[in-house]
Amino acid sequence: MTLNKPVTALEARELTCIRDDRTLFSGLSFRLQSSQALVVEGRNGSGKTSLLRTLCGMALPDAGDILWCGEDIFRLGADYHACTAYVGHRDGVKLDLTPLENLSFARSLGNPDPDCTAHQALEALQLAGFEDVPTRNLSAGQQRRLALARLLITRARLWILDEPFTSLDKHGIAIVEELAHKHLVNGGMLAVTSHHPVNLDPGATTRINLSE
Amino acid sequence: MSTAPLSHAYLILFKRDLLLAFRKRAEIINPLLFFVLVTALFPLGIGADPALLRAVGPGIIWVAALLAALLSLETIFRSDFEDGSLEQLLLSPHPLSVLMLAKVSAHWVITGLPLLLVAPLLGLLLDLGADANATLLLTLALGTPVLSLIGTIGVALTVGLRRGGMILSLLVLPLYVPVLIFASSAVSTAGAGLSISAHLSLLIALLALALSLSPAATAAALRISLS
Numbered sequence: 001m002t003l004n005k006p007v008t009a010l011e012a013r014e015l016t017c018i019r020d021d022r023t024l025f026s027g028l029s030f031r032l033q034s035s036q037a038l039v040v041e042g043r044n045g046s047g048k049t050s051l052l053r054t055l056c057g058m059a060l061p062d063a064g065d066i067l068w069c070g071e072d073i074f075r076l077g078a079d080y081h082a083c084t085a086y087v088g089h090r091d092g093v094k095l096d097l098t099p100l101e102n103l104s105f106a107r108s109l110g111n112p113d114p115d116c117t118a119h120q121a122l123e124a125l126q127l128a129g130f131e132d133v134p135t136r137n138l139s140a141g142q143q144r145r146l147a148l149a150r151l152l153i154t155r156a157r158l159w160i161l162d163e164p165f166t167s168l169d170k171h172g173i174a175i176v177e178e179l180a181h182k183h184l185v186n187g188g189m190l191a192v193t194s195h196h197p198v199n200l201d202p203g204a205t206t207r208i209n210l211s212e
Numbered sequence: 213m214s215t216a217p218l219s220h221a222y223l224i225l226f227k228r229d230l231l232l233a234f235r236k237r238a239e240i241i242n243p244l245l246f247f248v249l250v251t252a253l254f255p256l257g258i259g260a261d262p263a264l265l266r267a268v269g270p271g272i273i274w275v276a277a278l279l280a281a282l283l284s285l286e287t288i289f290r291s292d293f294e295d296g297s298l299e300q301l302l303l304s305p306h307p308l309s310v311l312m313l314a315k316v317s318a319h320w321v322i323t324g325l326p327l328l329l330v331a332p333l334l335g336l337l338l339d340l341g342a343d344a345n346a347t348l349l350l351t352l353a354l355g356t357p358v359l360s361l362i363g364t365i366g367v368a369l370t371v372g373l374r375r376g377g378m379i380l381s382l383l384v385l386p387l388y389v390p391v392l393i394f395a396s397s398a399v400s401t402a403g404a405g406l407s408i409s410a411h412l413s414l415l416i417a418l419l420a421l422a423l424s425l426s427p428a429a430t431a432a433a434l435r436i437s438l439s
Binding site for chain 1: 304
């Protein structure tokens with residue numbers, strides 16, 4: 001522990017991403033602090049997903065650094081993963097397990113939040129009553145909400161969401177926006193890509209357009 | 213930073229995979245059925261002469277076990293890869309190698325252990341003696357975990373490829389050969405009434421090597437495949 005603890009922040013410096021000899025983005029820099037959100041925009045294939053996968057530490061950037069609290073995320077490894085939660089294109093839920101089993105598993109595998117049980121998370125995403133239904137029998141939107149419920153059960157400061165609103169209805173989108181808002185108010189951070197306009201406090205939101 | 217001990221992460225993933233296999237039982241039945249069918253078809257093909265069967269039996273059973281293990285390998289990561297659970301494992305704060313060890317052990321319990329249970333019956337079918345049959349069981353118990361551990365590295369390397377099956381066989385089969393040679397010759401040697409301690413020591417060494425190196429190699433391979 002250092003005495004003057006650096007502020008919790010995610011910082012990207014001069015990131016470059018190359019896929020199949022095509023430069024998707026280069027020289028991308030930004031800084032994300034507590035209670036701030038990053039909205040990544042851009043056309044299909046402009047590298048939004050690649051950027052988010054790099055931010056969560058799954059893919060190495062082709063150039064540049066990503067720092068969490070001043071330290072390289074690839075050096076931090078598990079310590080960084082304990083601070084982040086990722087919901088990607090694929091839900092990451094097992095269709096043969098029930099929602100409750102899915103969440104309990106995700107909770108014990110992550111960095112569990114003692115203040116939020118799997119039941120409470122299901123309730124927050126309005127999935128109460130579906131605890132013991134096989135996930136396979138839920139609708140696409142409900143499966144998506146189950147994936148998003150994973151955000152609440154761990155003590156993740158940084159949420160990384162790739163198209164979180166896919167297959168959600170208006171009501172579902174409102175629930176998720178409300179959760180994101182609460183997360184930011186509580187000092188969390190958010191990095192999100194979306195084709196829907198994301199309804200967040202404009203003062204706390206940084207927008208990056210990868211197509212420009 | 214992970215607050216829970218490592219054994220906890222190991223156990224919850226192990227239990228989850230067993231539960232999933234229990235709900236999708238075809239994964240357990242398929243390799244077992246293959247193993248039994250191949251072994252049972254051989255006497256029909258080469259004739260039911262007991263002396264002949266006794267001579268080729270160990271090899272037949274071990275080749276069938278090896279191919280059954282190879283066939284079931286791909287299932288270890290496929291569903292996790294397709295539904296995104298594998299990404300979540302990768303992003304877990306727990307060490308990936310421990311999680312990989314949990315996945316391999318669960319996979320072995322699902323696909324390897326059933327082979328051990330029917331092997332003595334197949335030994336009887338091929339007229340192996342009591343000594344050879346006991347050795348068969350012992351070599352399978354030592355050898356099939358090695359097959360799972362080595363195979364998983366190959367699967368981790370090929371999981372992102374659409375048609376990884378062929379490459380997987382090419383990658384993994386050469387590494388399976390030592391297990392096949394020592395295990396089947398141990399069974400033949402035991403059938404001839406000779407000492408098998410050298411064979412067993414080699415198999416145990418292979419198991420120790422695979423057990424200590426494979427989880428880390430699998431974790432590294434998976435990070436490459438998913439990046």
